[in-house]
């Protein structure tokens with residue numbers, strides 16, 4: 536998908552706005568798993584169907600998310616999943632505070648490659664980078680080859696939060712970025728008596744909430 540179509544969001548200004556906090560978040564995963572689509576859905580609330588055109592290089596979109604009354608600036612980098620761009624994208628890992636690692640639930644090899652992605656992340660990114668595993672294209676249930684439990688199991692093995700998403704329907708897209716923003720805000724602006732925040736627990740509780748009450 537063409538990065539030119541990603542319009543940059545203008546930073547808003549407000550009483551809570553903390554200009555000093557800019558959080559770099561990177562989307563990674565095999566080509567075609569839906570990184571650009573996920574970002575477009577989060578940024579613009581839409582899905583652009585049509586033929587797949589792979590991202591060339593890297594580009595970013597700025598977005599302000601409000602969590603617990605605090606505005607958190609996310610600078611979200613969309614990387615090209617194709618192997619030939621790998622050395623370019625590695626250079627961006629170093630100062631990333633969060634990484635969203637995607638696979639496609641209809642594509643076995645994109646799931647099998649997650650371990651290799653995690654090896655690269657551990658090699659090039661900061662030790663305390665926030666990682667979240669996302670199984671995208673959850674709307675395409677008829678072509679599913681990766682069970683949700685397999686995603687859960689892999690995530691548990693690496694100690695990272697996990698959820699399935701759909702860039703098409705928007706399922707869990709906002710939750711994924713919100714959870715990242717909450718974790719980053721917690722790390723950056725922890726108040727003295729604030730209870731500790733566990734991103735995995737938060738994600739699990741939010742997932743349960745959305746599945747329990749979908750009939751309401």
Ligand SMILES: Nc1nc2c(ncn2[C@@H]2O[C@H](COP(=O)(O)OP(=O)(O)OP(=O)(O)O)[C@@H](O)[C@H]2O)c(=O)[nH]1
Pocket residue numbers: 536564565566567568569570571572573583584585586587588589590591614615616617671672673674675700701702703704
């Ligand atoms: N049904 C469905 N299709 C999706 C979803 N996400 C992406 N797609 C489609 O999958 C194809 C690839 O999506 P992209 O967002 O371009 O994938 P990418 O990961 O950015 O690919 P690279 O730029 O090559 O790394 C496109 O045809 C999208 O329309 C989804 O959640 N559901």
